[in-house]
Amino acid sequence: MIARLAENVSPRAATALVLLLLALLVAPWFANDYLLTVLILIFYFAYTGQAWNIMMGFTGQLSLGHAIYIGLGAYTTAVLFSFSGISPWLGSFAAILVTVLCGAMIGFLAFRFRVSGVYFAILTIAFAEFARIGFDHLSYVGGSAGFFLPVANYTQSDLWTLRGKPIMFYYLSLGMTVAAVVMCHIMISSRLGYFWLAIREDEEAARAVGINTFRYKLIAVVISAAMTSLAGVFFAFYYNNLFPEEVFSINRSIELILAPIFGGLGTLFGPILGAFMLTGLAETLTTTLAALGVDVPGAKQVFYGICLLLVITVLPDGVWPWLYRRLGLAGRCE
Amino acid sequence: MSTDIYLNVAVSGVLTGLVYGLMALGLSVIFGVIRVVNFAHGEMTTVAMYLAVVLFATLGLDPLLMMVPIAGVLFVFGYALQRWLINPFINRPEHSQFILLVAVAIILANGLLIVFGPDARSVQTSYAFDSFMIGPLIVDATKAFAGLAAIAVAAALFAFFRLTQLGTAIRACADNYTGAQVIGLNVPRLYALTFGLGAACVGAAGAMLALVTDVTPPLGPSFTLLAFVIVIVGGLGSMPGALAGGILIGVIAALAGLLYTPSAKGMFVFAILVLVLLFRPQGIFGRRA
Numbered sequence: 205m206i207a208r209l210a211e212n213v214s215p216r217a218a219t220a221l222v223l224l225l226l227a228l229l230v231a232p233w234f235a236n237d238y239l240l241t242v243l244i245l246i247f248y249f250a251y252t253g254q255a256w257n258i259m260m261g262f263t264g265q266l267s268l269g270h271a272i273y274i275g276l277g278a279y280t281t282a283v284l285f286s287f288s289g290i291s292p293w294l295g296s297f298a299a300i301l302v303t304v305l306c307g308a309m310i311g312f313l314a315f316r317f318r319v320s321g322v323y324f325a326i327l328t329i330a331f332a333e334f335a336r337i338g339f340d341h342l343s344y345v346g347g348s349a350g351f352f353l354p355v356a357n358y359t360q361s362d363l364w365t366l367r368g369k370p371i372m373f374y375y376l377s378l379g380m381t382v383a384a385v386v387m388c389h390i391m392i393s394s395r396l397g398y399f400w401l402a403i404r405e406d407e408e409a410a411r412a413v414g415i416n417t418f419r420y421k422l423i424a425v426v427i428s429a430a431m432t433s434l435a436g437v438f439f440a441f442y443y444n445n446l447f448p449e450e451v452f453s454i455n456r457s458i459e460l461i462l463a464p465i466f467g468g469l470g471t472l473f474g475p476i477l478g479a480f481m482l483t484g485l486a487e488t489l490t491t492t493l494a495a496l497g498v499d500v501p502g503a504k505q506v507f508y509g510i511c512l513l514l515v516i517t518v519l520p521d522g523v524w525p526w527l528y529r530r531l532g533l534a535g536r537c538e
Numbered sequence: 539m540s541t542d543i544y545l546n547v548a549v550s551g552v553l554t555g556l557v558y559g560l561m562a563l564g565l566s567v568i569f570g571v572i573r574v575v576n577f578a579h580g581e582m583t584t585v586a587m588y589l590a591v592v593l594f595a596t597l598g599l600d601p602l603l604m605m606v607p608i609a610g611v612l613f614v615f616g617y618a619l620q621r622w623l624i625n626p627f628i629n630r631p632e633h634s635q636f637i638l639l640v641a642v643a644i645i646l647a648n649g650l651l652i653v654f655g656p657d658a659r660s661v662q663t664s665y666a667f668d669s670f671m672i673g674p675l676i677v678d679a680t681k682a683f684a685g686l687a688a689i690a691v692a693a694a695l696f697a698f699f700r701l702t703q704l705g706t707a708i709r710a711c712a713d714n715y716t717g718a719q720v721i722g723l724n725v726p727r728l729y730a731l732t733f734g735l736g737a738a739c740v741g742a743a744g745a746m747l748a749l750v751t752d753v754t755p756p757l758g759p760s761f762t763l764l765a766f767v768i769v770i771v772g773g774l775g776s777m778p779g780a781l782a783g784g785i786l787i788g789v790i791a792a793l794a795g796l797l798y799t800p801s802a803k804g805m806f807v808f809a810i811l812v813l814v815l816l817f818r819p820q821g822i823f824g825r826r827a
Contacts, residue, residue: 266633317816322575322632326766327815333763334808341802348801454759458640465637502651502755509644513623516637520630 216532228378232371240370244442246483247377248435253463253475254384255431260461261470262392263424264404266321269310269328271456272335273303273429277436278451279345282353285365285441292366292437299433306331307429311422329454336452350447353440366441373442380438381476384431389472391427400424404470432460466515468522477524485511542674547792549675553685555788556781557746560688561761562768563695563780564739570775571712571732574624575632577639580761581646582737586612586744587753588650591659594748601661601745602683609691609741616737621730628729643758650755658752666749684746691742692781695735699777708732712775767811773824782823 232240252270259265280302281295310331314324340348354367361368366376391397399420402410411417440446450456467478489504519526561583568576576582589608590601601608619642627635668679699705711718711728718725747753764787769775772783787807794803814821 260633266636268636313812313816317819319815319819323770323815323819325632325636326770327812329763329766330808330811330815334805334812337802337805337808341799341805454763461633462637465633469633500652501656502648505648506645506652509641509648512637512641512644516634516641517623517626520634 225382232374237370240374242483242487244370244373244377246479247374247381248438249460249463249479249483250476251377251381251384251438252432252435252460253467253479254381254388254472255428255435256461257464257470257475258388258391258400258428258431259424261464261474262388262397262400262404263421264407265421265424266325267328267425267428268325268454268457268461269330269332270428270432270460271452271454272306272328272332273432274436274439274456274460275332275335275339275446275448275451276303276306277433278440278446279339279351279436280433281437282351282440282446283345286351286353291364292441293364296434296437299437300430303429303433303436304426307425308422311425315418315421329457332452332454332457336448339448339452345446348448350445352446353444355444373438377438380434385472385476387431392472396420396423435460462512464522466512466522468524471522471524471528473528474522474524477527478522481523544793544796545674546676547796548789549677550681551789551792552785553678553681553788554750554792555785556685556688557743557750557784558764558768558788559772559781559784560692560739561743561747562765562772562784563692563777564736564743565765566769566772566775566777566780567695567739568733568736569769570777571708572620572624572628572729574628574635575639576733576736577636577762578643578646578758579740579765580758580763581643581650582612582615582740583744583747583761583765584650584753584755584758585615585646586741587748587757588654588659589741590745590748591661591753594661594663595659600663601748602687605687605691605742605745608745609738612741612744613734613738616740617730617734619737620733621726624733625726625729643762647755647758654755656754658754660752661748663749680749684749687746688743689781691739692777695739696777698735704728704731764807767807770811770821771814773821776821776824779821779823783821786822 228243231243235243252274256267256270259267277296277299280299281292284290284295284298285292310328313319314327319327339345345351361372363372366372392400399410399415402413402415403417403420407417436451439451463478463482464475465478466474466482467476468474486504486508489507493499493504515523561579565576565579568574586608589611590604593599593604593608594601623642624635624638627638663680665679670677670679670682699709707718707723708728708731710721711723711725711732715725718728768783768787769780770783771786772779772781787810790810791803791807794806798806
C-alpha cells in the first residue's frame with residue numbers, strides 16, 4: 205500500500221512532503237489561535253478543491269454549483285444532530301447518501317441529455333440556486349432566518365459530537381485533507397483514473413475505445429459530491445450556523461474552485477498550494493490593511509481580484525506545474 | 539375582476555422582462571460571436587445602474603435620456619476589456635476564461651463598494667408614480683417607457699447586424715472564424731466591437747433598471763444568473779430569442795410572485811431553466827446546432 209503510494213514520487217518530493225506534514229502536525233504548539241483558524245480555512249479549501257478537482261481536473265466536467273453538496277451535507281448532519289442528537293460521524297453517512305443521490309440525479313440528467321461544457325456548468329448553477337431558494341422557504345430548518353447548532357462550552361473538546369476548540373477542528377481538517385489527497389492519488393493511478401483522464405482529453409475517442417463514458421462521468425460526479433458533502437459537515441459544525449444565502453450561495457461554489465485552478469488543475473498538490481496561496485494572500489491583505497489603518501470595505505477584494513487576474517494571465521496552467529519544474533521535484537521517470 | 543389582476547401583473551412582467559431581455563441580449567451577442575461567456579455581465583449592469591444613479595443625483599439627468607451616454611461609456615469599457623484582457627484567452631479552455639471574468643467581476647463589484655458604500659441607491663423621477671389607464675389595464679409609466687426603450691435599442695442593434703457592412707462582417711466572424719481571417723477581416727477588432735456592443739446593451743438596460751429597482755454593489759451575480767437563464771431559455775446566440783426569453787421569464791416570475799410568494803419566484807425561473815436545458819438545449823427560439 206505504502207509502496208504503491210510512493211510510486212512516481214521522486215525522493216526529493218517525498219522528503220519535502222514528509223517534512224511539510226510533520227510541520228503541520230506540530231504547528232498547533234507554535235501557532236496562536238488566529239494562525240490556527242487561518243490554517244483551518246486553508247485545509248477547508250484544500251479539501252473542497254481536491255473534491256472538485258475530481259470532476260473538473262480529472263474528468264473535465266466544469267461544475268459551478270458545488271455549493272449544493274456543501275449545503276446538503278451541512279443541513280443533513282446539522283438537522284440530525286440538533287433534532288435527534290445523532291453524532292455527525294453517523295450523520296455523515298446520511299449526508300453522503302443524500303448528496304450521492306443528488307449528484308447522481310444531476311449527473312444522470314446532464315449526461316443522459318448530453319448537456320456539456322458551458323451548458324453543464326450553468327445546469328449545476330441552476331440546481332444550486334434552486335436549492336438555495338428552496339431552503340430559504342423550508343421553515344422546518346428555519347428558512348432564511350437560518351439554522352443554529354447548539355453551542356457547547358469551549359473548555360473541552362468532544363470529538364464524537366464535534367463540539368469544541370479550534371485545535372480539534374485543525375486536526376480534523378488536516379486529516380480530511382490528507383485523506384482526500386491519498387484517495388485522489390489512489391484513484392488517479394488506477395484504471396478508473398485513466399478512464400477519467402481519457403474522457404477529459406477526448407470524450408469521443410474514449411467512447412471509441414470502449415469506455416462507458418456515461419458511467420465513469422457519473423462516478424466522478426458521485427465521488428466528488430460525496431467528498432464535498434463532508435466539507436459541508438465540517439462547515440456546519442465549525443461555524444455552528446447555517447443560512448441558505450450563505451451555504452448555497454454561488455460565491456461558495458466559486459470560492460471553492462479558485463484554489464485548484466490557481467494551484468494547478470488536475471494535479472494532486474495544486475489545490476493545496478492554491479489554498480495556501482489564496483487564503484494566505486487574503487489574510488495578509490487583511491492584516492496589512494488593518495496595520496496601515498485603511499478601513500475601506502472592498503479594497504482587499506479588489507486587490508485579490510487583480511492578483512487572480514495576473515496569475516490566470518501569466519500562469520494559465522496554475523502555479524504548481526510551474527513551481528514543480530522550478531524546484532526540480534519531478535522524478536526520473538518524467 | 540380577478541382576471542384583471544392577472545392581466546395587470548402579466549403586462550408589468552412583460553415590460554420588466556423586456557428590460558431584462560435587453561441586458562441578456564448583450565450576453566447573447568457576446569457569446570454568439572466570441573464564444574466567451576461573460577461572467578461579469580451582472581457586475582457591468584450594476585456599474586451602469588450606478589452611473590445612472592450618480593448622473594441623476596448630481597445633475598438631475600433623467601436615466602431614460604442618459605441611457606445613450608451610459609451605453610457609450612459601457613461600449614468603451616467592453617471594447618477595451620475584450621481588446622486587451624479577453625482576446626488572449628479566446629482559444630484557452632472555458633474554465634480559464636471563467637476565472638478571468640470572475641476576477642473582473644470581483645474587481646468591479648468591490649470597486650463599486652469602495653466608491654459608493656454598501657447602501658442601496660435609487661432614482662426617484664417626477665413620473666415615478668404616474669400610470670396609464672388602457673381599458674382595464676393600469677400600466678406603470680416608468681415600466682412602459684423602459685419597455686419601449688428596450689425594444690428600440692434591440693431593434694437598432696438588430697438593424698445594425700442585418701443592414702450594415704460592419705454588422706455583416708461580425709456575423710461572418712461568428713459563422714466561420716478561420717474563413718473570416720482568410721478573407722482579411724480584422725477579427726480581434728471585430729470581436730472587440732462586438733463585446734463593446736454587448737456591453738452597450740448592458741449600459742442601456744442598466745440605466746433603465748435603475749428606474750425600476752434599487753442598486754447595491756453585490757447585486758451583480760443575480761443579474762448574471764438572470765441573464766443566463768433568459769438567453770438559454772430564448773436560445774444562446776439568438777437575438778430575438780433573448781428578448782422573447784426576457785418577456786417569458788418576466789411574465790412567469792411576475793405570475794409566480796402573485797400565485798405563490800414573491801421571494802420564491804426564482805425557483806420557478808430555475809426550474810424552467812433546468813427543463814429547457816434538458817429537453818430543448820438550443821432554447822425555445824434557437825436553431826439546432
